[in-house]
Amino acid sequence: MRIAISASGETLEDSLNPRLGRCEYFVLYNDDTGETLAIENTGRFSVGAAGIATVGLLNDHGVDVLITGNVGPNAFTALQAAGIQVYTGASGKVRDVLQDYKDGKLNEAKGPNVGPHGR
Amino acid sequence: MIISVASGKGGTGKTLVATSLALSLLDEQKQVQLLDCDVEEPNAHIFFNSQPVYEEVVTLPVPQVEYARCQYCGKCSEVCQFRAIALLKRTLVIFPDVCHSCGGCWHLCPAGALEPVAREVGNVRISRAGSLEIVSGSLKLGTHISPPVVKAVRQKENRENIVIIDGPPGSSCPVMAAVAGTDFCILVTEPTPFGLNDLSLAVEMLQVLGVPCGVVINRDVPGNDIIDRFCQEKGLQILLRIPFQTKIARAYARGIPLVKSDPLWREKFRDLYHRVAREVQQ
Numbered sequence: 001m002r003i004a005i006s007a008s009g010e011t012l013e014d015s016l017n018p019r020l021g022r023c024e025y026f027v028l029y030n031d032d033t034g035e036t037l038a039i040e041n042t043g044r045f046s047v048g049a050a051g052i053a054t055v056g057l058l059n060d061h062g063v064d065v066l067i068t069g070n071v072g073p074n075a076f077t078a079l080q081a082a083g084i085q086v087y088t089g090a091s092g093k094v095r096d097v098l099q100d101y102k103d104g105k106l107n108e109a110k111g112p113n114v115g116p117h118g119r
Numbered sequence: 120m121i122i123s124v125a126s127g128k129g130g131t132g133k134t135l136v137a138t139s140l141a142l143s144l145l146d147e148q149k150q151v152q153l154l155d156c157d158v159e160e161p162n163a164h165i166f167f168n169s170q171p172v173y174e175e176v177v178t179l180p181v182p183q184v185e186y187a188r189c190q191y192c193g194k195c196s197e198v199c200q201f202r203a204i205a206l207l208k209r210t211l212v213i214f215p216d217v218c219h220s221c222g223g224c225w226h227l228c229p230a231g232a233l234e235p236v237a238r239e240v241g242n243v244r245i246s247r248a249g250s251l252e253i254v255s256g257s258l259k260l261g262t263h264i265s266p267p268v269v270k271a272v273r274q275k276e277n278r279e280n281i282v283i284i285d286g287p288p289g290s291s292c293p294v295m296a297a298v299a300g301t302d303f304c305i306l307v308t309e310p311t312p313f314g315l316n317d318l319s320l321a322v323e324m325l326q327v328l329g330v331p332c333g334v335v336i337n338r339d340v341p342g343n344d345i346i347d348r349f350c351q352e353k354g355l356q357i358l359l360r361i362p363f364q365t366k367i368a369r370a371y372a373r374g375i376p377l378v379k380s381d382p383l384w385r386e387k388f389r390d391l392y393h394r395v396a397r398e399v400q401q
Contacts, residue, residue, distance in 0.1 A: 049202035049217045056196075059207045074214050082207035116216070 003029045003101065004058055005094050006068040010038035012095040018069020021050030027094045028061065031102075051075030055082055067097055067106065076112040088113045121282040122395055123301040123330070127317025129288030132307045132337035132361065133157070137285035138166045139377040140305075141251060143388035150280040151251050156297035157287040158241060158256035158268040166376050169246035169253050176242050177256070177271040179264075180235035181215040182224045188232035195224035195233060219264065241268035245275065252280075266296040273297070281392075290317070290324040298325065302399045304332040305358065305391075310343040318346070322353060331398060335391070338363040356398075359391045 006023035007014050017023035022044045028037045039061060043054030051071070055078035058066060066079065067087045079086050087106040090097045100106055124137045134157070141153040155163040182195070182204065193206040203218035204211065215238050225233040241258045256272035258265050265287070273296075276282045286297035298304050304325055308318040318334070325332045332355065336346050339360040350357055361367065361377070370380030378385045 046202060049214065052202040052205050052214060052217070055207065056202075056205055074217065077214070078205050078207060078212055081205070081210040081212045 001031050001064045002062055003031060003065040003067065003098070004061070004063040005029070005090075005097055006041070006066075007038075007094050012036060012093070012098070014094055016067070016069065016091055016094055016097050018091060020066075020068045020071055020075055021046070021052075021054045023054075023068070026058065026061075026063075028063065029098055049074060052078050055079050055084070058082070058084060065101075067101055070114040071109060071112050072114050072117055073112040074116070076109070120303075120396065120399060121276060121278065121284065121301040122392075123284040123286055123298040123304045124307060125286040125290075125294055125298055125304055125321055125325075126288055126307045127290055127319075127321035128308065128314050131309045131314055132335070133288070134163050134166075134285050135337065135361070135371055135377060136305060136307050136335055136359075137283050138163055139384060139388050140392060141283045142376055142378045143385045144281055144283075144392055145250055147281065147389075147392075150277075152276060152280045152282045153251060153253045154272050154276060154282060154284045155253065155255040156269045156272050156284050156293075158258045158265050158272070158293070159287060161255045161257050163285050164244075164246060164253050164255050165374055167246075167248035167251065167253060169248035169251075171244060171246045173245040174242060175271075177240050177268050178237035179218075179220045179240050179267050180222065181218045181220060181238045182213055182233045183236040184211050184213060185232050185234070186211070188230045190230045190232070192229060195228055198223040198227055216262070220267075240264065241271070243268070243271050243275065265293045269293055269296040288317075290320040294321070295324065295328060298330055299328050301330055303395050304330045305335055305395065306332050307335045307337055308346055309338045310336060310340060310346050312345070315345050315349055319349065322355065333358040333395065333398065335359045335361065337361045356394075358394055359387060 004026045006017050007025045007027045008017040025038050043057050046053040059082040065085045067090050086109045088109040124133045126133050144151045155161040196204045196206045201217050203214050240262045244255045246253045254275045256268045258268050287293045308314040334357050
């Protein structure tokens, strides 16, 4: 399974960036191989609807699980369509967030946790 | 003749000027139409005891997919500049609230699987107060693209009449839709740094659109000349000064237009109109 964490940098030591559509990077963790890889979030350059663009990018990278801070209604709809599980409200270092996920300490989001905020 | 009222900064007195200007012209030989193009917060009608005469819904075309025909090629999502269609695995998702109705997707779909359907974005209401016709646009709650509603209001304008357009604040698309093609734009400002900054943006916008303009200073305070200096520098006429007075604010807050609270203003607003009309004729 591929797990993506929205982050402000490229490594496990960087912080989770709670803004899904505007985060700088995603740290991708493959829990079958233990490998990590960082990708730049090009979706953040969208004038509007950055969340939708970002989910498109995650879908292209075959992501199965997303861990982030906030997900708006359009991004949530897109995540559901792409079949990506989402965990919201996470914060801290990417390494610690990943550990919390593995320990089952995160809760799966059943809906968007913030209102519409793009254009 | 079509006269628009804009400001740049919000809350400077666009509606104060537009409503009093319209009322001051009622005994001219022409019909007067007051168009409220501030569709996110229309409020000009509050100042009149008007009777509703007409209402229509404003819609925009947005794509709808016929899944049986869709080949999941992704062409539609590729051409959409606003991310209103996303192809995610084998699901095509449409986001009508971000769609700008360009039609690219349904024109370019190779399978003919997309077709436009109407989405309600607001309404236009016409009411009458004596011989004054008030046309008011209102953006539907939750919708954020207002120019189509502004344009729907402006479809009701009749050049044979004297048309006064009460515009939205700012200097972006909604304002441009309200002032483009008008014969003259009255810019209402206040002598504050914010008023000046946004006035200069509005003047720049009007230059791009080729609409001539002049300035009304509201809440004018003797000795404060920041707007005067700007107007001198830009060669802009100051058409009217409305002083910073409690009695003006008090009447306005009760919903009484300036020309009704103090009949002396009727002459000043009629004079404002004639100055604008002379400018337009030149």
